[in-house]
Amino acid sequence: MARVELENISKLFGATTAVNEVNLQTIEGEFLVLLGPSGCGKTTLLRMIAGIETPSSGDIVIDGEKVTHLPPRTRNIAMVFQSYALYPHMTVFKNIAFPLRTRGVDRTAIREKVEQAAGMFGIGSLLERKPRELSGGERQRVALARAIVREPSVFLLDEPLSNLDAILRASAREELRLFQRRLGVTTVYVTHDQVEAMGLGDRIVVMNKGRVHQVGTPPEIYQWPADTFVATFVGSPPMNLIEQGDVLAGFRPETFLPAGPATENEGFVTYPFQVTWLEYLGAERLVYGDIGEKCCARHVVSRLPGNISIPIEPGKTYPFAVAKKAIRHFDRASGRLIDTGKT
Amino acid sequence: MMTSAGKVFRTGRLYALLSIFAVFSAFPFYWMIIATFKRDHDLFSPTNNPFLFNEPPTLDHLRLLLFDTHFLTYLLNTFLVGMAVVAITLIIAVPAAYSLARWARGWGEMLGIGIFLTYLVPPAILFIPLSRFAAAFGLQESLWSLILIYPTFTIPFCTWLLMGFFKTIPRDIEEQAMIDGLSRLGAMVKVVLPLAISGILTIVVFAFTLSMHEFIYALTFISVSAKKTVSIGVPTELVRGDVFQWGPLMAGALIASTPVAVVYTFFLDRFIAGFTMGAVK
């Protein structure tokens, strides 16, 4: 259990700035998710925390101690790579035992701890196999078991679920969360999948092009995106943004619903919605179309839950309304949120 | 019907090709064996069938080779030089190849190619200046001259070959080892080297055979019979003037080449892997 503090960390690879002046503090025992599109510097940031990469500038502090230039082995950090990086020439048992053996733990203690860790992930029967004889899900468990076996103070995970199929991923996500709660180890988890981020994170760090755009709990990120990048990156379909002079008004597709008697009051804004396309997804319908004048018409999406069954056809116009308190305003030039809602 | 006929034809063609190749490779061995055990009269009479024993076989040539020349000493010298060269090559080529493959990113590649190019400088150009060096260090007539000079060509070649092997080992794995508590050197020794074992065996075999069949340097530096290696001992001691003692010559060639052939066959797969990995990248 530890606190990781990143102070103004930057990392340059030649001319590319992979990580740009990032400041971040973890809270002890939390599950922190780094979320961002491919190539935004998540892995690089994680590798700097692990000590495999040295920052070009800035400092890394773990538990009050500056570790910026210390090698990985001094940091008591465990990391699970996207590729799992199992040692191909060792059995599962030896893989899991490896971090203990390098620390000179004695044999009987190793056996006990390895078996306990393997039991925790249900791979106790695979201990004598080689990594190539395992399925993707089993490999992932071995990598996790190897990471926890030495009781690290920080746990770093780089897209550990991305090699699994969709069904396995959902159950692995749940297991991962439960076991992190149980161990209470500070965890930094990298993903580009926002569903994973929302589902797993105590807090989410949204990154783009090496910069941190917002740090917050999943509801904060979703409801009060700090800027238009976060607004459009988180949520699927993303937040609708329409132009209103110097301001962009944004609202989530699920808040944009057919107008009715309940919406004819001060709290709502009604728009004529010219529907162009409709998608039926079982539990919900996605309605695509334009609102506003021809000149500055904006493309928006509405997400209708299954219980709203009014008939909608492409090519026609319907009155749709959105609650004023669901609308966020962003500065058009900077993209920053204007009203923070935390007044 | 069509397809099965085509299949038979294709396998037939494959086997025919392989047979030709097998005969081609095995023929020198057959030739050496037959010459080793043929009587001189049988060997040199032009009317005899050269592929068969026309007279009963003999052990005379073998006896002459083993007891009337220093052949066993040559074998021992070759072995000693080969082992020492392998050791020096390993000590230098393994760390060199690892760092070139891992650290210097764009430069590593170019340096690797540069190192390989030095391998292509022919000994025919180098043996005169190197013999001056050997003289300056008092190494003439000493196996040490060979032990110190052979690495000049085994190291570049083996470094280049090993670079290919190291590049196929994912970085993740050694970074994981460093996170799991090892230093970079520890990660290299405990994780990278075991994974590169086929490459290391390849360069062991290679350094050994390269030093075993080297001729020019050995001929230049060594003239005392008891210090010769097989590659110069056999041709210089068994060719007297223009008289070729074919029987003992072939016996010597046979004894020296059989172990190498066996080792090559044994490691053939790893060898091929080593070559294609280095070449195709």
Ligand SMILES: Nc1ncnc2c1ncn2[C@@H]1O[C@H](COP(=O)(O)OP(=O)(O)OP(=O)(O)O)[C@@H](O)[C@H]1O
């Ligand atoms: N070793 C390196 N040398 C040069 N550039 C690098 C190196 N590692 C990363 N980069 C660059 O830094 C940027 C960030 O890379 P990084 O791997 O951190 O992205 P990421 O957010 O993890 O992406 P992904 O989701 O695809 O894994 C990219 O533009 C990448 O090309």
Ligand SMILES: [Mg+2]
């Ligand atoms: Mg990544």
